[in-house]
Amino acid sequence: MKLVIIKYNAGNIQSVLYALERIGVEAIVTDDHSAIMAADKVIFPGVGEASTAMQYLQDRQLDKLIVSLTQPVLGICLGMQLMCAYSEENNTQCLGIFEERVQKFQPNSIVQANLKVPQIGWNTITHLQTPIFNQIKENSYCYFVHGYYAALGEHTIAQTDYVQPYSSALHKNNFYGLQFHPEKSAGIGEQILKNFIQL
Amino acid sequence: MLTKRIIPCLDIRDGRTVKGVNFENIRDAGDPVELGAFYAAQGADELVFLDITATIEKRKTLSELVNRISHHINIPFTVGGGISSVDDVSVLLQNGADKISVNTSAYKNPQLIKDLAKEFGSQCIVLAIDTKLEADGNWYVYLNGGRVKTDSKCIDWAKQAVDLGAGEILLTSMNHDGTKQGFALDITATLVEILPVPIIASGGGGTMDHFVDVFTTAKADAALAASIFHFKEIAIPDLKAYLNEKGIIVRI
Numbered sequence: 001m002k003l004v005i006i007k008y009n010a011g012n013i014q015s016v017l018y019a020l021e022r023i024g025v026e027a028i029v030t031d032d033h034s035a036i037m038a039a040d041k042v043i044f045p046g047v048g049e050a051s052t053a054m055q056y057l058q059d060r061q062l063d064k065l066i067v068s069l070t071q072p073v074l075g076i077c078l079g080m081q082l083m084c085a086y087s088e089e090n091n092t093q094c095l096g097i098f099e100e101r102v103q104k105f106q107p108n109s110i111v112q113a114n115l116k117v118p119q120i121g122w123n124t125i126t127h128l129q130t131p132i133f134n135q136i137k138e139n140s141y142c143y144f145v146h147g148y149y150a151a152l153g154e155h156t157i158a159q160t161d162y163v164q165p166y167s168s169a170l171h172k173n174n175f176y177g178l179q180f181h182p183e184k185s186a187g188i189g190e191q192i193l194k195n196f197i198q199l
Numbered sequence: 200m201l202t203k204r205i206i207p208c209l210d211i212r213d214g215r216t217v218k219g220v221n222f223e224n225i226r227d228a229g230d231p232v233e234l235g236a237f238y239a240a241q242g243a244d245e246l247v248f249l250d251i252t253a254t255i256e257k258r259k260t261l262s263e264l265v266n267r268i269s270h271h272i273n274i275p276f277t278v279g280g281g282i283s284s285v286d287d288v289s290v291l292l293q294n295g296a297d298k299i300s301v302n303t304s305a306y307k308n309p310q311l312i313k314d315l316a317k318e319f320g321s322q323c324i325v326l327a328i329d330t331k332l333e334a335d336g337n338w339y340v341y342l343n344g345g346r347v348k349t350d351s352k353c354i355d356w357a358k359q360a361v362d363l364g365a366g367e368i369l370l371t372s373m374n375h376d377g378t379k380q381g382f383a384l385d386i387t388a389t390l391v392e393i394l395p396v397p398i399i400a401s402g403g404g405g406t407m408d409h410f411v412d413v414f415t416t417a418k419a420d421a422a423l424a425a426s427i428f429h430f431k432e433i434a435i436p437d438l439k440a441y442l443n444e445k446g447i448i449v450r451i
Contacts, residue, residue: 014295018269048320115201116397116420118322120367122202122244122450141202141450143275145297145322162201184275184297186239 003027003197004039006066006079009048009056016045016076019183023190025197033065041071041197045183046078047145050102051090053082067095072199073175080170080177081148089148098170098177100153105163118147119162125180129157130171132195140188142168142180150179200448203414204244204421205435206399207428209234211250211280214264216429229429232267238428239274241435244450246272247300247369247423249327250280251344257281262294269295277325277369283311285318292319300325300369303342306349306356309363316364325399326365328353330386331373338372338386345373353386354393361394368394369423371401379405379427387417399423407433407441414447 005016007029020027027043028035036042044066046053057063066073066083075083082094087102094102107115122141125133142160149166152159158169160179170177176196182189209216209231216231235246248268250261258281265278278291279300288299305311305326315324329341330353338353357368370390372383380403387400397420400413404424413419427433439449 014293015269015297018295019273021270022273047322116395118366119201120322120397121204121420123200144201145275147322181275184273186273190273 001041001197002039003041003043004036005029005043005045006036006062007031008046008060008062009053013045015181016043016183019190019193023194023197025193031060031062033061036065037069039071041199042066042069042073043196044073044075044079044083046076046082048078049089050078050081050087050092050094050148053078054092054094057082063095067097070174072196074196075175075177076183077146077179077181080179081146081150083170083175083177084150087148097175098150098153098155098172100150100155100167100170102148102150104148107163115163118145120145123160123162123168123180125158125160125168127156127159128169130176131199132169132171132176132192133158134195135191136188136195142182142185142188144168144180146179150177202244202448202450203419203442204399205242205410205438205449206245206247206421206423207235207238207243207435208247208249208401208423208425209429210425211248211264212252214252214260217251231264232271234429235268235276236271238435239272242439242450243274243435245274245421246276248276248278248280249300250278252280258287258290262290265291265296266294279325279327283308285314288315288319292323298323298325298367300327302327302329303347305360305365306340306342306351309359312360312363312365316366321364321366321396324365325367325369326357326360327369327371328357328360329371329373332383332386341373354389357390357394361396365396367397367399369399369401372403375403376401377426378403381405381409382413382417382419382422384412384417387413387419391418391420397421405432407438410438410442411445411447414442415445
C-alpha cells in the first residue's frame, strides 16, 4: 500500500510520519502531484495559519489536486479546517470539500472564565460514526491544539465540547477530517490511524 | 471537558535525565527516552524535556535526542533549553517536537517570541519563567536556570510575552522547586486569572493533595513535576485516580 503525506508549509508533518512508523506503516512525504495521485491513501496534516497555508497550496496547485482526489484522504487539524468551505482565520476561502464553516472560539468571559483559547490538551470525542472510529469508545480522550473550530453540520462524525459542541471529525465521500491530533493521542490515536489505513 | 494535564519534566544533561533540588545538587535519573516512554504508557498527558547541557555540540545532540523521543513517544512533548533562534526551533520541530520552550533568550530578546509565533504559531511557543518571591513581596524573573536575578516582575513579563505571542506559560517557583512543600498557589492563580493562555504550574509538587490544590485553588491548566515521578514517590495512575476522586477532570 502506498501512503502519502502531503508536504506543505505547515508544521509537524514529521510527527505524523513517526506515528505511522510506530504502528509499522511506511509513508512518503511529498508535494509531487503524480505521487499524490498514485497513492492508495493520502494524509493532509497541518499546524499553522489558514491563509498562509491556502496560499502555499494555491501557488503549487495542490488545492485543485486535493479536491480531485478519489482515494481516502485524511485531513488533520489545520488540514481538516482547510478542507472546509471557509475559515474565519484571516477570512480565508478554503477547499470547500466540507460545507462546515471554521470559526474562532469565543469564550463567554463571565461563564467560562477558565476556558483558554487556543484549546490545548485532552478532550473527549462523542457521537462517533463511520469505520474510522471502529473500536473507539464514546468519550475517548484525544489531544487537541486549536483556536478555531468547525461548526456542527451534516458531515460531523464526532463531536467535542469546548465553549460549545463542535465538529471534532468530519466525513464526506472519500474525505475524512480530524480536528485532534491522532499522531499525539496515545493508543486511541494509533487505533484511529490504523482504522484509516484499513479503510 | 478539557482535562487538567499532568506533565512529567525530564531535565537532560549530556543525554541523561537529571534532577536537582532548588536548581542545584544534580542527581542522575535515567535514560530520557525510556523514562518518557514509561510516563506516556502510565498516562502522562504531555512531557517536557529541558536540556541543561552546556556544550558546543549541544544543538546537534539535542536534535538527535528529540528525534529519538519522537520515534518512541505517542503523546505531545515540549523541548527547551538554550533555544535562541527561529532556526533552532525549526530543527527541533522537524525532528518531531510539538512545542518548544524559551526562557532566558526570550527575556533578553523579546522579539524572538514574536518571530517564533509568526513562523510556527503561538500554540507551539511555551514561555518558561523561573520566578522567585523576594522580601519586598514581589515575584521577580530569574534567568540562566535561576542564577541571574532581573528587575522584572513575573506578572509584567508574562503579560508582555503573551502579547508578543507566547501560547502557554510554564511557571516555576524557585522558592518551591524541589521542596515538595506544594506549588506556589498565589502567583499561579494570579497568572491564571489575568492571562488568556494556559498556565503550567511547576515547582513544589510533593503530595497528591498538592496537585489537587494547584488545580482547584490556583486553577492551573496543567501541573509539572520531576523528582516525585522519577523517584517513584507518586505514580501517575495513582495520582490521576486520586484527582478523579476529588472531582478534577483528568484523562484516565
